[in-house]
Amino acid sequence: EDQVTQSPEALRLQEGESSSLNCSYTVSGLRGLFWYRQDPGKGPEFLFTLYSAGEEKEKERLKATLTKKESFLHITAPKPEDSATYLCAVTGGSYIPTFGRGTSLIVHP
Amino acid sequence: DGGITQSPKYLFRKEGQNVTLSCEQNLNHDAMYWYRQDPGQGLRLIYYSQIVNDFQKGDIAEGYSVSREKKESFPLTVTSAQKNPTAFYLCASRNGQSWEQYFGPGTRLTVT
Numbered sequence: 001e002d003q004v005t006q007s008p009e010a011l012r013l014q015e016g017e018s019s020s021l022n023c024s025y026t027v028s029g030l031r032g033l034f035w036y037r038q039d040p041g042k043g044p045e046f047l048f049t050l051y052s053a054g055e056e057k058e059k060e061r062l063k064a065t066l067t068k069k070e071s072f073l074h075i076t077a078p079k080p081e082d083s084a085t086y087l088c089a090v091t092g093g094s095y096i097p098t099f100g101r102g103t104s105l106i107v108h109p
Numbered sequence: 110d111g112g113i114t115q116s117p118k119y120l121f122r123k124e125g126q127n128v129t130l131s132c133e134q135n136l137n138h139d140a141m142y143w144y145r146q147d148p149g150q151g152l153r154l155i156y157y158s159q160i161v162n163d164f165q166k167g168d169i170a171e172g173y174s175v176s177r178e179k180k181e182s183f184p185l186t187v188t189s190a191q192k193n194p195t196a197f198y199l200c201a202s203r204n205g206q207s208w209e210q211y212f213g214p215g216t217r218l219t220v221t
Contacts, residue, residue, distance in 0.1 A: 034210075043113075043115075043212035043215045044199070045212070046210070097210065
């Protein structure tokens with residue numbers, strides 16, 4: 001059974017204070033690891049797909065990295081508009097995504 | 110604009126009534142999914158469909174039903190058999206060439 005654990009559950013940062021969110025996973029036959037951003041009361045918005053260990057992707061202040069056991073979402077110099085819940089998911093040999101519970105990020109001005 | 114639409118945004122029903130949530134996509138995606146999201150929990154898969162006229166149960170299908178008569182549409186019916194139907198429901202789709210999903214805006218269902 002595929003499993004995804006995200007930590008921390010909640011994170012409070014000051015504007016400009018860089019940090020990382022963790023996504024630990026176990027999966028049989030990784031087809032992709034995904035990061036999504038979800039604002040309150042809205043559907044998740046796709047951010048990144050990572051396919052293999054060592055891969056990195058960047059978008060504005062966000063950078064996602066992948067190892068064989070975990071992924072990190074690095075947030076550099078965050079702004080209040082980066083406040084959201086960040087979801088991690090994996091799809092493996094079952095072809096069905098498994099989601100973590102998310103990390104709620106609040107960035108204070 | 111291509112995307113996924115869900116309607117309505119908010120839905121209120123009395124206990125014992127069936128209710129159908131709409132999901133439409135114009136992305137030409139083959140696969141469509143229904144998830145339920147509760148506070149403090151990850152997204153839980155209710156049903157998914159890889160192709161028209163075919164669908165499979167997810168982890169929490171009891172009390173729900175779906176149909177996939179058209180590629181663009183994947184409606185979800187929450188039946189009176191669903192014990193705790195109050196939740197935020199999300200529809201998603203995926204094209205055949207990649208694994209990431211694209212989500213609709215969600216429907217918040219409240220049953221009293």
